[in-house]
Amino acid sequence: MIRIIAVLLAIWLALTILGAVVKGLVWLAVIGGVLFLGTAAYGAIKGKSRT
Template identity: 45%
Template sequence: MLKFVAFLLIAWLVVSVLGLLIEGLLWLTFIGLVLFLATAGYLWFKRKTGSNAA
């Protein structure tokens, strides 16, 4: 599960950077950042509660 979440975090960062680099896709940056923060928050919440269910 941790590897999958790490993959998602990296994917959202790539989407955000592509949104910044490609002209006219600034909205993609915002979507990528929102998804990154949501995934990081989910991982933080799961770790804080101590739930390691796979």
């Protein structure tokens, strides 16, 4: 019985860590996308002012 509880606790801990990593990666992807769009817009504006 204790072995089953230990396995369940290990699985729970792994899922908790995995969830935190995935959530962190999602936020990093959102921030990266926003920065990419901002850089693209800045480049487009600068490109228009040169011509």
